[in-house]
Amino acid sequence: MSDKILYSLTGLFDTPDEIIAAAEKVQSEGYTKYDVNTPYPVHGMDSAMKLPMSRLPYVAMVVGITGMFLALFFMWWTNSVDYPLVIGGKPYFAFPAYVPIMFEVTVLSASIATVVTMIAIVFKFPNNSHPLMDTEYMKNVSVDKYGISIAADDPKFDFDKVKSLLESLGAKNITPIYYKEEDLNFKPKTFEPKFVIAMIVLFAAVSAVTYITLNKLMYLPPFDWMMEQSKVIAQERSDVFEDGRGMRTPVEGTVARGFLPYKFKNNPEAAGKYLVNPLAATEENLSLGEKKFDIYCSPCHGYLAEGDSRLKGQFPSPPSLHSKKVRNWSDGRIYHVITEGQNAMPSYAYQLSRKERWAVVLYIRALQRSLNAKESDLQ
């Protein structure tokens, strides 16, 4: 017995009136480290023990208000800053619509925080190795008895004095409670091989499941975001049609929008002769031409069409467009080169619509005149 360490001395009572009287007496005797254990909260016990009012509601208030403002901030940030989107004609910051979620987040965060604070911080739970656990005393107070337990580390604790105090109060089953051997000699089991192996197995299992889910399962039907569907896809084979092609060939003579056939194929001279620029040299057309020239032509021809390629010799530099030859070409001839290409230059018919090609021609003309201005231009 002597090697056991005393935790407390306990006594049991039969009625709530007795336990209230006992608690008041023990409190007035000046004990501080004592506790009352009752199967349910007994009214008036808090004042008998002179317990202060619980401050946990402040946790609820602080966390709740914080949660509310965080929710508001988050909704404002997503809808007004990160991805501004008008929904139902509402402003980006639609406060009334945010109220329900603000409320829900307030309640959720405050409830969780309050309960977690109470259990984990105030009660220091889970704690199944408390000395009172598994004692006759605990088995009684959890059914129908009202117990008081005066801890041995109370500054006023004196075994005989406490015992006589409890006796004078009429307590039954006055028993000392000792710390349990195994709890005192408890060693953390974190590095025991069993635990380590269990952790490794768990880690491997979680990794495997995650890997299979993310890399395999998500690409199997029906989880594959409808990537495989029983429908005809362009460029793919289909057994619906006799020729086995998913796409239908257009009716003969079909002309796609914006793709009227070019009449002067391989005939630059005729193009130069017969094609006339339909666009007037307006500011609108010139700026369109400038834009397109800068995008499609300038990488090789240079911004000023002097043949100063920005490709740094990786591609043969074209000759300057300010040469006499080009200056003397008609608009249609230049248009032909853009449409069909010439030497190393490919066709730009797919990049530039016809209107854009003519606009580029207009812009080239403007560039040419900027370097070789006529007398009349100076006036």
Next chain:
Amino acid sequence: MSSIDYTQELPVIEGRPTLKEINELIAKPLDQKPDKKFYIALSITLTMLLAGAIALGFTFYYGVGLWGNNNPVGWGFPIVNFVFWVGIGHAGTLISAILFLFRQKWRNGIARFAEGMTIFAVMTAGLFPLIHVGRPWLAGYLIPYPNQHSLWVDFNSPLLWDVFAVSTYFTVSFIFWYVGLIPDFASLRDRAVGKVKKTIYSIFSLGWRHSNRHWSHYEMVYLVLAGFATPLVLSVHTIVSFDFAVSILPGWHATIFPPYFVAGAVFSGFAMVQNVLIFIRKIFNYEHIITLDTLEKMNKIIILTGSMVGYAYAMEFFTAWYSGVQPEQFTFINRAFGPYAWAYWIMVSCNVIFPQLFWIRKIRRSIPVMFVIAVLVNVGMWFERFVITVTSLHRDFLPSSWAYFKPTVVDVAILIGSFGFFFTWILLFTKSLPVVSIAEIKAVNEGAQPSHGEH
């Protein structure tokens, strides 16, 4: 009868059992092996659940085209069932939180069970939004998280409010329930004989030792949670009603919807709690804990909320007439006299007419009669959601697209499955956890509180 002295508080627990008797009585079902009746009941609910599971399997394989939903009735059974089950849950929180704040001691006998029912009902309800998206594994998109589309959820949408409301409701109800269970787990732990049972109860009791230094905080937190749960329960069905009320459809676009839905939810929830408790008190011999007086008080709440629902039905007609809006008037006349008149009059008779019989004391205290009326209330409340959803949709603004919604076998099987799901949980609950709160019942037992205190 007239000799009741209302100045005297009636005992909540009849017969003044000792605390030990209460302890043993509530813990008894957890010690005994389930009997034959339990297995019969469980096999029935599991069969229902299986029917629903098969229907869901077909739905996931072939798609939601198996349901009756089609133009113009795009919202069919899933939303009806969702609103119905969320509503069932509301009684639990009302009993555990609102009646707690009002210091209604009779709630202690039924609160635990009602809270459990809330949780199971919300779980059942939560299935429907998930399944009606057709690909339930993509429901994660409802959560605002930074994703590869750099898109966020629409915080202006009532459907998203619903996601937040229902998930918050479930979480807070669960916390509330668990906090209530902690002392009971400790009591069970201290009387457990087997090692496995003891370990399980020890883990869930977290080491609770009935310390008054803990009770003091515990009671405060319980009060705080009740304070949060009260507006929460009102907000949840309010937000569910926003799913309808925020749209501009005649018959849905009404400011009366939130209070009307909340009253209806409490109405149907109380009917469900009353129904199941009638069995529980009989099977487990809890007649002196869940007393006839308690059932009578629940019936009084059923009349109250039933009358509120009846008032709302009348007020909807008045609003339609008073607004002078023709589509609105047409919708309501169509509701009462159109193709779905049968559903409307089932709803009115079950929700408004039959519960009024509870004004008669004899009926209020007769268990078979109150059971039948409460069943009818739940039938009526299911039809209320059906009427609201379907009648407003089936004749929309374009007469050419009018149609008559008919549920398919799959729809009905899923509805049956939802009942199976709910009652399976209820049955497992009765055998695994104390269905009545041990600590709370002890606290309201006669002589349990000190005589010199305020009580």
